[in-house]
Amino acid sequence: MSALRFSLRFNPMLSNITLIQTKSLLFSFSSFSFSVRKPSKTLCSSSNSLLHTNGGTSNSSPLSGLEDELVGYIFGKKKATEVAHLVWRHVLHKGDIVIDATCGNGYDTVAMLKMVADESGHGRVYGMDIQTEALENTSSLLDETVTQKEKELVKLLPICHSRMDEVLPENTAVRLVAFNLGYLPGGDKGIITTSKTTLLALEASKKMLILGGLISLVVYVGHPGGREELETVEAFASGLCVDGWICCKFQMLNRPLAPVLVFLFKR
Numbered sequence: 001m002s003a004l005r006f007s008l009r010f011n012p013m014l015s016n017i018t019l020i021q022t023k024s025l026l027f028s029f030s031s032f033s034f035s036v037r038k039p040s041k042t043l044c045s046s047s048n049s050l051l052h053t054n055g056g057t058s059n060s061s062p063l064s065g066l067e068d069e070l071v072g073y074i075f076g077k078k079k080a081t082e083v084a085h086l087v088w089r090h091v092l093h094k095g096d097i098v099i100d101a102t103c104g105n106g107y108d109t110v111a112m113l114k115m116v117a118d119e120s121g122h123g124r125v126y127g128m129d130i131q132t133e134a135l136e137n138t139s140s141l142l143d144e145t146v147t148q149k150e151k152e153l154v155k156l157l158p159i160c161h162s163r164m165d166e167v168l169p170e171n172t173a174v175r176l177v178a179f180n181l182g183y184l185p186g187g188d189k190g191i192i193t194t195s196k197t198t199l200l201a202l203e204a205s206k207k208m209l210i211l212g213g214l215i216s217l218v219v220y221v222g223h224p225g226g227r228e229e230l231e232t233v234e235a236f237a238s239g240l241c242v243d244g245w246i247c248c249k250f251q252m253l254n255r256p257l258a259p260v261l262v263f264l265f266k267r
């Protein structure tokens, strides 16, 4: 039952971060921890295919080429959401189908639309939120920032993300499901994502994702229920099978309220 972990090796010259495989080794640099968890002995039904990323050859690491951005995050020069967008860009192709599980004010929806929309009208973004206000904000942002043709590739759904598998057409090949958890910025702070429905949505995402796809989460821990939600996400990620998933977390150790980034790569 030896748990394998990957860790980042950090070069003090800031020029080189590499993923290395090691046994039960967690590297931490100053106030930053990064761990890729490969839980042992979890059975997996998916085939053990290689990762397919935009950034490199089919067997490259899902984070290769993003070293500078990750260093930028460590030193507070990049926000968690910016890093998430860069990782999405690495994984997505024009014409892909993606899900924004928490539309909020629409910034993530617009970012992913720009990555998948192509000239021929392929690519789809399914955006979800339980608040009408959030979907209206998202729709307005789309009006301001994308063309009408691009906006037509977005379907905004006023539902809980735990129901995503009920509303998307059967066998839809989804390459990205993105969660930006917590409350609507500028909105009612009492309406937040919850551990229970987030877990259900993660289970649904797991089934809908294609090989080479990504579940991306930005988790906020500064509000009531946030830490519990992070624990739920971590427990879910820890239970994913070794052969089928690479699961990693980026967390600042001495900034306890900083958002935590979680990436679950399906391979």
Ligand SMILES: C[S@@+](CC[C@H](N)C(=O)[O-])C[C@H]1O[C@@H](n2cnc3c(N)ncnc32)[C@H](O)[C@@H]1O
Pocket (backbone or CB within 6 Å): 101, 102, 103, 104, 105, 106, 107, 108, 109, 128, 129, 130, 131, 134, 159, 160, 161, 162, 180, 181, 182, 183, 184, 185, 191, 192, 193, 194, 197
């Ligand atoms: C942090 S905000 C998302 C920010 C957004 N992605 C953006 O770019 O502006 C979280 C959103 O999740 C929504 N939400 C809460 N519970 C939800 C649920 N069960 N299903 C879908 N959305 C939910 C909230 O209404 C809120 O708008």
